[in-house]
Amino acid sequence: MQIRRSAYALAATLALSVPLIAAPSALAEDTRPAAVTITYDDSRAPEYTAAITEGIKIWNDKVDNVQINKVEAGGRADVSFVSDPGWPRAELGPAMPGDSLTIWFGKQAVDDGYNLTRIASHEFGHSLGLPDAKPGPCSSLMSGSTGGVECDNATPNAEEIAAVERNYAGGFVPRQRQETVVVG
Ligand SMILES: [Zn+2]
Secondary structure, eight states: OHHHHHHHHHHHHHHHHHHHHSOHHHHHHHHSOOOEEEEEEEEEOGGGHHHHHHHHHHHHHHOSSEEEEEOOTTOOOSEEEEEESSOOEEEOOOOOTTOOEEEEEEHHHHHHTOOHHHHHHHHHHHHTTOOOOOSOOTTOGGGGGGGOTTOOOOSOOHHHHHHHHHHTTTOOOOOOOSSOOEEO
16 A cells, blocks of 8 residues: 555656656657658659759759659669650649659750750659749749749749648658649
């Protein structure tokens, strides 16, 4: 009985002291989701690898909640660039680990003179879950071709960056896609 009473008293003391010991900020840090890492492959778009590398680097520099790595040679990628004779287009994300989304790097826009890096980062914006924002100014990445053929801005604006951060704010969420949406 004496032991039980002591244990009870100790427990009561601990219960009182726990909120003082565990700072709320420390708890918040422990539960924050880790950044999502996705992979891309450019082996089927060999003529555009320089532009793709540059476009991916821009996204990696601008966002924190998702990071994009080039897949190991022969490995399975979450997003794959493919050379295509038509107009550039992509399967809408946000891409998650285990996905297999495609970006068709369309030669039609290349032949028309559109900036290759802008094409790459615009289409990858779709992979990150951004819809088109057409028509729009050159300062908007997702305005795509409506930014003008002379537009060489390949960097997302503040709104576009914030939208991607929101798409990945919850960390890794396995996709259960009912259907694939292709956007231009
Ligand atoms: Zn588009």
